[in-house]
Amino acid sequence: GNSVTQMEGPVTLSEEAFLTINCTYTATGYPSLFWYVQYPGEGLQLLLKATKADDKGSNKGFEATYRKETTSFHLEKGSVQVSDSAVYFCALNQGGSEKLVFGKGMKLTVNP
Amino acid sequence: GAVVSQHPSWVICKSGTSVKIECRSLDFQATTMFWYRQFPKQSLMLMATSNEGSKATYEQGVEKDKFLINHASLTLSTLTVTSAHPEDSSFYICSARNSAGDSYGYTFGSGTRLTVV
Numbered sequence: 001g002n003s004v005t006q007m008e009g010p011v012t013l014s015e016e017a018f019l020t021i022n023c024t025y026t027a028t029g030y031p032s033l034f035w036y037v038q039y040p041g042e043g044l045q046l047l048l049k050a051t052k053a054d055d056k057g058s059n060k061g062f063e064a065t066y067r068k069e070t071t072s073f074h075l076e077k078g079s080v081q082v083s084d085s086a087v088y089f090c091a092l093n094q095g096g097s098e099k100l101v102f103g104k105g106m107k108l109t110v111n112p
Numbered sequence: 113g114a115v116v117s118q119h120p121s122w123v124i125c126k127s128g129t130s131v132k133i134e135c136r137s138l139d140f141q142a143t144t145m146f147w148y149r150q151f152p153k154q155s156l157m158l159m160a161t162s163n164e165g166s167k168a169t170y171e172q173g174v175e176k177d178k179f180l181i182n183h184a185s186l187t188l189s190t191l192t193v194t195s196a197h198p199e200d201s202s203f204y205i206c207s208a209r210n211s212a213g214d215s216y217g218y219t220f221g222s223g224t225r226l227t228v229v
Contacts, residue, residue, distance in 0.1 A: 004155075008153075036220075041222065042222050043116065043118070043205065043219075043220035043221050043222040043223060044156075044205070044207075044220040045220070046218070089155075089156070098144055098146075098161065098209060099146075099158055099161070100146075100158075100207075100218060101158075102155045102156045103155055104153070104154055104155040105155060105156075
C-alpha cells in the first residue's frame with residue numbers, strides 16, 4: 001500500500017540555520033505530494049505541493065522537489081526563523097483516491 | 113480562505129460516557145469530510161470518510177459502532193465516541209474537502225484533545 005516515511009525529530013535549530021526534512025514515499029503510479037505544517041494549537045495547513053515528477057513546490061521560503069527516481073520530496077529552507085517552529089507532515093494522495101496518507105510528522109523548534 | 117471549525121478543542125470525560133465532536137466548514141460546502149486520530153509521536157491515522165447524506169466509510173480496524181459519524185449537511189460532520197474508555201484518549205482531527213475547489217482543497221480543523229478518565 002501507499003506509505004510515507006519522514007525523518008523523525010524533534011529537531012532544534014538556531015535562527016537562520018539551514019533546514020532539511022527528508023521524506024520518501026511508496027506508491028503505485030504517480031501520487032501527488034504535499035507538505036503540511038501544524039503550528040502550536042492550530043490545525044494542519046498546506047505548506048506546498050507538487051503533482052508530477054520534477055515539479056517544485058514553494059511557499060514562505062520553503063521548497064520541495066518531486067523526485068520520482070528517488071521517490072522523495074525533501075523539504076528545505078535556507079534560513080529558518082523562530083516563527084517556523086511547528087510540526088511538519090509529509091503526505092501523498094494517490095490519484096483517484098480522496099485519502100491523504102501522512103508521515104509521522106517532525107517537530108521543529110527554532111531558537112533565537 | 114476556507115476555514116474548518118472543530119469543537120470542542122479539548123474535552124475530559126468519564127469512562128463509559130459518550131462524547132461528540134463537531135466539524136464545521138464555515139465558508140464553503142464540504143461534500144466529503146475526513147476524521148483522523150493522532151497518537152503521540154505518530155502519524156495521523158485516517159479513521160473514516162464521511163459523505164453528506166450517506167453512511168461513512170470506515171478504515172479497516174476502526175469500530176463503526178464505537179465511532180459514530182454523521183454528516184447531515186454540507187457544512188457539518190460529527191464524530192461521537194460512544195462508551196469511551198481510557199484507550200480512546202487521543203487527538204482527533206477533522207478535514208473537509210471543498211466541493212467547489214480544486215482537487216487538493218483539504219482544510220483541517222484545529223483538533224480535539226480527548227482525555228477519558
